[in-house]
Amino acid sequence: MDLSPVSLLRSRIESLLLVSDEPISAADLARVLDSLNDNETVSTEHVRAELQAIADEYGQRGSGFELREQDDAWRLYTRRANSDVVEAKLLDGTQQRLSRAALETLAVIAYRQPCTRAQVASVRGVNCDGVIRTLSLRGLIADTGETGGAHLYSTTDLFLEQLGLDSLEQLPDLAPLLPDVDDIDD
Incomplete structure (x- = not known):
């Protein structure tokens, strides 16, 4: 086992990744690190390059965490293969499932975003004010603007993270299962 010390640069990058509460770009890391480095x-x-080397090493070692890049922003995650044990720990005695209404509302927003409460209600056929409030409080959706005085809602990064997705493009295609969705607004 190679236990040789890592470089100061790598050590600092790992520390910054650990305390970052959201993905951080290589440029932002370089800016912070450059401000501390008097020599070069x-x-x-x-x-x-160092981020990629760290990610590769974590992958080769089968470490309990992995370093992933998306849109030139890097973040530490728990290894996907360990998701069952991490989920068990996080949900141990505190599991809060979403209701069917919440899941339906979340699905409509995920596939139609940004959309208004009225658009969600027209798809679901029922009032969804309380459900939207709950989803917003849980951080799964957010108010992302207005159109004609109505709030627009979209899913959040937490939504993607909870589903283990990198982007909305990874959502399954619903077209084969639904009637013409564009006719719903009419």
């Missing part, structure tokens, strides 16, 4: 400039390319 820390370039974005050098940081990006």
Whole structure:
């Protein structure tokens, strides 16, 4: 087992990744690290290469966490293969399931976003004010603007994270299962 010490740059990058509460870009890391380094400039390319080396090493080792990049922003995650044990720990005695109404509302927003309460209600056929409030409080959806005086709702990064998705494009295609969705607004 190779227990040789890591470079100061790598050590600092790992520390910054650990305390970052959201993904951080290589450029932002380089800017912070460069401000502390008196001897030589820390370039974005050098940081990006170090991030990739860290990600590769974690993957090769089968570490309990992995470093993932999305849109040039990097973040530490628990290894997907360990999701069952992490979920068991996080939900141990505190599991809060979403109701069927909440799941339906969340699905409509995920596939139609951004959309208004009225649009969600027209798809579901019932008033969804309370459900939207609950989803918003849980951080799964957010108010992302207005149209004609009505609030627009979209899913959040937490929604993607909870589903283990990197982007909305990874949602399954519903077209084969639904009538022409564009006719619903008419």
